[in-house]
Amino acid sequence: MEKNNRKQKDHVGGSKPPRFVQHGYLFLFFFFTLFITTQSKAFDYADALSKSLLYFEAQRSGRLPYNQRVTWRDHSGLTDGLEQGVDLVGGYYDAGDHVKFGLPMAFTVTMLSWGAIEFWQQIADAGELEHTMEAIKWGTDYFIKAHTGPNVLWAEVGDGDTDHYCWQRPEDMTTSRQAFKIDEKNPGSDLAGETAAAMAAASIVFRNTNPHYSHLLLHHAQQLFEFGDRYRGKYDGSVGVVKSYYASVSGYMDELLWAAMWLYKATDNEEYFEYLISNAHTFGGIGWAITEFTWDVKYAGLQILASKFLMEEKHKKHADILEKYRSKAEYYICSCLNKNNGSNVNQTPSGLLYVRQWNNMQYVSTASFLLTVYSDFLQNKNQHLTCHGGIVGHEEILNFAKSQVDYILGLNPLNMSYLVGYGSKYPNRVHHRGASIVSYRENKGFIGCTQGYDDWYNTQKPNPNILVGALVGGPDLQDNFDDQRNNYMQTEACTYNTAPLVGVFAKLLHTENKKLVHDFDSILVSSI
Structure with missing residues (x-):
């Protein structure tokens, strides 16, 4: 019926x-x-975005959560801080070894957070917001632990020299896990400043979804900034073991300005803005014209953020200082575009930005990020950029950033993706202890220091575990790349290489999808 x-x-x-x-x-x-x-896209930015976030799970130290997706990893570093009577379990290994270096870890979290703030909707539309926030929180949870007093911050766990004698999985670690700190007598304004910036930026990310956590992060950020500003000094002068690995060449003034910037964005407290203005000259904020942006040198990122204030009515009285910030920001952008009179960033014959031979891709990913952010800024304000080489629109800037990302993903002479696990051809002998040795989940038999070198490091076989989402150091000045485990200048990956790409992948995915719909509509209309 x-x-x-x-x-x-x-x-x-x-x-x-x-x-x-x-x-x-x-x-x-x-x-x-x-x-x-x-009309299929040359590159699948959605896949690249998803894979880039997996990499941070592979770099986790500590007790892994139930929803861990990188299953070849297991718990590690579970006694970190025990010798010093403090809980320092967690955080990230920065690269292919097992030292937890505070400065690059903090910069990684700052960049992940900045990407989430700038491209929140695009990341959400791609379905990756939760994973992005998890990657950020894994770092900030550790920073909360490491900040054991208002003027105490644990700077490092492990020792690079002894760690490099061993080739072991993190789950088997037998190397020293001694921890090192900065305090009133042993200052480290650069480290305190970058960690404050990371926590302030992350507090913005969690403001709506986890207000209590956001407030906690802000509290730590404010204390750390005060500590770094009051007790001034370079952290590598207090923590000597870091000098061979992450020496603070640029000093601490850029980090103090950087921290003040993020605290102002997080609190809207004018005191932080006044700090940016009053110290702009003496701290080099409007003096240094820089052609790189890294875990060590923050000026370019700072200058680009400061440029945005020029458009706000309440900051008009400081327009002269903000104009100087903007002029330095534009010097950086023009240098990447090869449109400065004189100092431009070198490029390989195929157009990849090239700063130096050791881990060059870190400069490419941060440049791609800053270019993308500045392109958005110009588009939103209906403005253009004036370089010595001519007037540049927002589309040209974004297209150049896209060219760098597409090179990373395989548009290069070797047709190789330098983002591991993406595409059909990518480095398979990444310089990474955990990835290059049989998974602990598969084989729990202990692998010692020298055994790792003998049985795994020196073999020509591909790594048994794919370090998905890792951005390796990349090719040389002539676009050449040698996929060998001992070629660490080119085959080692770092967390701060991949971190800036998360936001950029989301933005490019959004732009491509919009273009696809627009093109389809145009063809449909013309065919009716």
């Missing part, structure tokens, strides 16, 4: 469209499918 009623409704009530309309729908469906396949 029910079936008959339904049939009658279809026939009498007219809920089915007429046959010619059905054919129209089918035509549209097939036309759209054909359009998508013929």
